[in-house]
Every structure is written in C-alpha cells, then in structure tokens.
Amino acid sequence: MTHDLHALARAAVRLVRRKTGRPYSLMQFTQEAFAAQLRVIAETYNDGRAIGPDSEPLEPGKAV
Secondary structure, eight states, X not given: OOHHHHHXXXXXXXXXXXXXXXXOOHHHHHHHHHHHHHHHHXXXXXXXXXXXXXXXXXXXXXXX
8 A cells, every 4th residue: 555545545444533523443444445346356356246246366466
C-alpha cells in the first residue's frame, strides 16, 4: 500500500469517527473495503456467484 493511500484511509476513518461519534477502526475500514471489492469481483468475473476460499499462497507481487 502506498503511503498516500494509507493516509487517505486513515483520514476516512477519522472522518467517520468525527461525523458519527462512533468507534471505527482501520481494521473495520479494511474489512469493509475487502468485502465490497469481493462483491464487485464476484459480480464482474464470477457471474454474480460468491467466491469460494482459496488457501494456496499467491506468488509475490511487485512493490508499489
């Protein structure tokens, strides 16, 4: 994750806390973002069906 993207995520978490007065963590933000992206990918690439788990490690990616 780039420094800029991390900084934006942190700002979003603080914004939710400030506007709602409720506890909100970077972990919660990350889990919600993962879930939202999984729904997009399932809809776009998997005919709208849920994606099943895969325990096989991925090959290393390039650093950003």
